[in-house]
Amino acid sequence: MTTTMGPGAELEIRDKLQKAAPAGRATMKERLGPIGVFVGFIGLWYLISAWAIEAVFNKPKFLVPPPHEVIQDSFFGTAKIRNEMFKGVLLSAEVAFLGLLIAIVIGMALAVLMSRARWIEKSLFPYAVALQAVPILAFVPLIGSFLGFNFTARVFVCIVISLFPIIANTLFGLLSAEAGQHDLFTLHGAGKLKRLLKLQLPAALPSIFTGFRISAGLSVIGAVVGDFFFRQGEAGIGRLIDVYRARNDNPQMYGAVILAALLGIVVFWLFGQLSRVAVGRWHEVTGQS
Amino acid sequence: MSAVPTPSAGDAGGVVDPAAALRFQNVSMVFPDGTKALDDVSFEVRRGEFVTIVGPSGCGKSTVLRIASGLLRGATGHYSLADSNIGYVFQDATLLPWRTVQKNVELFAELHGLDRSERDRRAAEAIELVGLKGFERSYPRRLSGGMRMRASLARSLVLNPKLFFFDEPFGALDEITREKLNEELLRLFVHENFAALFITHSIYEAVFLSTRVLVMSSRPGRLVAEFEVPFPYPRADDLRFDPHFAELSGKVSHALREAHS
Numbered sequence: 001m002t003t004t005m006g007p008g009a010e011l012e013i014r015d016k017l018q019k020a021a022p023a024g025r026a027t028m029k030e031r032l033g034p035i036g037v038f039v040g041f042i043g044l045w046y047l048i049s050a051w052a053i054e055a056v057f058n059k060p061k062f063l064v065p066p067p068h069e070v071i072q073d074s075f076f077g078t079a080k081i082r083n084e085m086f087k088g089v090l091l092s093a094e095v096a097f098l099g100l101l102i103a104i105v106i107g108m109a110l111a112v113l114m115s116r117a118r119w120i121e122k123s124l125f126p127y128a129v130a131l132q133a134v135p136i137l138a139f140v141p142l143i144g145s146f147l148g149f150n151f152t153a154r155v156f157v158c159i160v161i162s163l164f165p166i167i168a169n170t171l172f173g174l175l176s177a178e179a180g181q182h183d184l185f186t187l188h189g190a191g192k193l194k195r196l197l198k199l200q201l202p203a204a205l206p207s208i209f210t211g212f213r214i215s216a217g218l219s220v221i222g223a224v225v226g227d228f229f230f231r232q233g234e235a236g237i238g239r240l241i242d243v244y245r246a247r248n249d250n251p252q253m254y255g256a257v258i259l260a261a262l263l264g265i266v267v268f269w270l271f272g273q274l275s276r277v278a279v280g281r282w283h284e285v286t287g288q289s
Numbered sequence: 290m291s292a293v294p295t296p297s298a299g300d301a302g303g304v305v306d307p308a309a310a311l312r313f314q315n316v317s318m319v320f321p322d323g324t325k326a327l328d329d330v331s332f333e334v335r336r337g338e339f340v341t342i343v344g345p346s347g348c349g350k351s352t353v354l355r356i357a358s359g360l361l362r363g364a365t366g367h368y369s370l371a372d373s374n375i376g377y378v379f380q381d382a383t384l385l386p387w388r389t390v391q392k393n394v395e396l397f398a399e400l401h402g403l404d405r406s407e408r409d410r411r412a413a414e415a416i417e418l419v420g421l422k423g424f425e426r427s428y429p430r431r432l433s434g435g436m437r438m439r440a441s442l443a444r445s446l447v448l449n450p451k452l453f454f455f456d457e458p459f460g461a462l463d464e465i466t467r468e469k470l471n472e473e474l475l476r477l478f479v480h481e482n483f484a485a486l487f488i489t490h491s492i493y494e495a496v497f498l499s500t501r502v503l504v505m506s507s508r509p510g511r512l513v514a515e516f517e518v519p520f521p522y523p524r525a526d527d528l529r530f531d532p533h534f535a536e537l538s539g540k541v542s543h544a545l546r547e548a549h550s
Contacts, residue, residue, distance in 0.1 A: 180383040183360055187377055188400040198400075202387045282387045282428040 042067055065251040074255020081252060084240060089259045092236035095151065096223035096267065099158020100216055106159070107166030107215075108208070114167075115174040115200065116192075125171075132164035136222070140229040149232035154223060161222035162215035169211025173204025206283045209275035216271045220264040237263065309333045309371060310452040310484040311357055316366035317509075318352055325509035326352045327364070332503055332512060334486050336371075336451070339478055341487040341495040342503045342512075343541065345549050349510030350488045354454045357486070376445035376453040376483070380460055382437035384429040384444075390416065391425040394443045401448070415443040418477060435466040442474070446481070455487040459494070471497055472526060479522050492541045496534060497524065502541055506548035514544035 049066040053059050065073075074085060110128070114121040136157055147153035177199050185195050227238030235243065237260045244253035311334040318327040326349040334340045344350045355361035357368060358377055384393045394412040403411075416422055419439040429437055438458060445453065455474075459467040471494060478485060478498075489495055495502045496518055504514040518537065520528055528534050 178381075178383065180379050180381050181385065183377075183379070184383060184396070185400070186360060187358060187375075188397050190400050194400065198396075199385070202385065205387070279387070282430060284430075 062248075062250055065254060070251045070254040070258070073249075073251035074258075077252075084235075085237070085252075085256060085259060088235055088237040088240045088256070089263055091234060092220075092223045092227060092238065092260070093263055093267075095154045095227070095236065096158055096216075096219045096263070099155045099222060100162055100212075100219040102155070103159045103162040103166055103215060103219070104212065107163050107211075108170050111167050111170035111174060112196070114171050115196075121171070125167075128164055128167045131160060134160070136160045137225060137229050140226065144230065144232070149230045150234065154226050154230065154233075154236070157226040158219045158222040162219040165214040165218065166208075166211045169207045169214070170204060173207030173211075174200045176207065177203040205279045206275070209271065209278060213268060213271040213275065216267045217264060220260075220267050224260045224263070308335050310336050310338075311371070311486060312367075312369050313353070313357070314367040316353075316356065316364050316368050318349070318356060318361075318364040321363075327356075328509040328511045329366075330510065330512055332515075334452070334484050336484050337482055338501065339485045339487065339499045340501045340503065341489060341499040342505050343489055343492060343495045343545060344505030344510065345507050345545070346490060348505050348507050350490075350505055351456050352510065354456050354486065354488060358454060370452065372451055374448055374450045376448070376450040378438075378441055378445050378453065378455045378458045380457045382429070382434075382441040384437055384440055386429050389426050389428055390421060390432070390440050390443075393429070393440055394447055396444060396447075398447050411447045411449075412443070415446040416440075418446060418480075419443040420473065434462050435470060438462065438470060439473075442477070446477075449481075451483050453483050453485045455485060457488050457490070460489070460491075467494070468526070468529075472524075474498065475522065475524055492538050492545065493529065496538050496541060497529060504541065504544045504548055513548045514541075516541055516544075 045064075045067055049061075049064045053064045054061055074081065110124065114124055140157070143153050143156060147156055174196075181199060181203070182195070185199055190198070223236065224238040227236035228242055229238075231239070231242075237256055241253055241256045241260065244250070244256055313333065314331050316327060316330045317325075319325050330353065332340070342350050342353060352361065354377070356364045357370065358375060385396065388396070391412055394415055395408045398408040398411055413425075416425060419442050421436065421439050421443060424432070424436065424440075429440070432440065441458070459470050462470065475498060485498075487495070487498060496516075499518050502516045502518060503512050504516075505511065506513045516537065520531075520534070
């Protein structure tokens with residue numbers, strides 16, 4: 001067969017266009033920028049701790065310990081503190097992950113169900129929205145009276161808080177397959193299951209992963225803040241923050257806050273990577289690095 | 290719809306009228322909202338014939354294809370296909386972005402349950418035919434518009450249909466790419482010996498490609514003129530500069546203008 005025009009020429013032009021605006025490679029400025037901001041933040045912390053807390057805010061110095069003291073006392077101090085923190089963050093991580101996992105299973109199942117028929121969507125979606133509007137943490141005492149104050153109750157909070165983004169994003173994704181793509185499946189007599197598995201679910205993947213990421217963040221918040229509210233049972237990282245505050249152990253309190261933040265960041269990053277692996281080859285994954 | 294024809298079905302069996310691949314008799318279509326899309330449309334596409342419908346935008350040209358393929362129901366009149374295995378190429382390439390070129394081309398074979406080795410073989414053949422060899426593992430977002438359309442063509446070739454519907458497939462491409470793809474489509478037409486019903490609003494594209502050009506009026510769509518195109522195949526690029534080509538294009542253009550008013 002003879003081709004009058006090699007399609008390679010077209011690809012070449014696209015490659016050139018992409019080189020003009022490199023997507024993968026970061027410039028020096030782009031790489032140093034975030035580091036600069038971090039250094040600035042630490043500097044600001046030292047400035048407040050050493051000077052501003054007394055001179056400007058008129059508060060005692062021990063309220064804002066300097067960064068090195070926080071790191072030293074929290075992570076390199078007594079074994080008791082270290083164990084406490086390690087166990088606390090582990091417990092919160094377990095709660096967050098289990099809650100998220102259950103929310104993913106329930107949320108995706110509900111979304112698939114809603115995508116089957118308009119009337120099912122109409123019947124269920126308002127309640128999914130209501131679920132999001134519920135200030136779940138205000139219900140902690142109520143939840144406690146039913147499920148107790150331990151693991152189960154905390155996981156429950158995480159499920160409720162992270163369910164909606166999964167339902168909404170999955171449903172949106174399932175309905176996002178284009179009419180023309182549906183026509184292809186209609187022309188070739190594909191049934192509902194084939195359509196779901198080979199068209200709607202793959203089309204929904206980017207959106208599903210967006211939902212996972214949002215919900216992962218919420219689930220960590222649910223685990224940490226829920227823990228803070230429960231005030232009973234085994235102490236997660238949220239409770240520890242409160243315990244250290246009550247004891248005036250300020251370096252440890254800052255340390256616990258840092259751990260809670262790290263947990264959130266790690267989970268967010270993890271799901272970003274996961275989404276990159278799953279859909280990165282064919283879909284531009286944005287919003288994280 | 291379940292019958293998958295063999296790859297080299299030279300002449301499909303069980304055809305009512307051996308000459309007609311597609312027949313429309315007094316077909317009209319009124320949409321539920323009352324819009325009259327088609328009015329008493331009759332024509333046929335014979336085997337091995339390349340028929341093009343030209344008409345102003347929104348005249349119902351695409352509706353003809355959607356009715357004939359079964360995507361749109363509710364038309365009145367009689368219409369019949371010789372074989373339900375048709376190729377359908379849309380204006381958008383409608384590739385599935387999560388599949389590589391190879392996997393996109395395999396799609397229909399997969400939906401009809403062909404086994405892996407057979408899918409591979411057919412896809413490789415189709416990819417070669419449209420000149421995309423070497424891009425099997427590329428994802429659609431890495432391809433140019435012209436290459437996506439080639440992939441879409443390859444996909445429609447995989448089940449070896451003997452009748453193709455083309456719904457303004459090259460309308461969104463730049464002129465040079467469009468002309469090149471017109472020439473390649475004709476090469477496929479001669480090589481694969483299928484029948485085609487092509488929709489466009491470009492008169493030159495219609496005359497260059499077709500054995501017959503039908504002119505459709507503004508909504509409701511009605512067939513108002515018909516032109517035989519006498520140039521033999523294979524047709525070369527320079528046919529576009531032939532005075533006879535210009536003369537025929539002029540006649541089609543004139544008919545189209547009348548249909549518009």
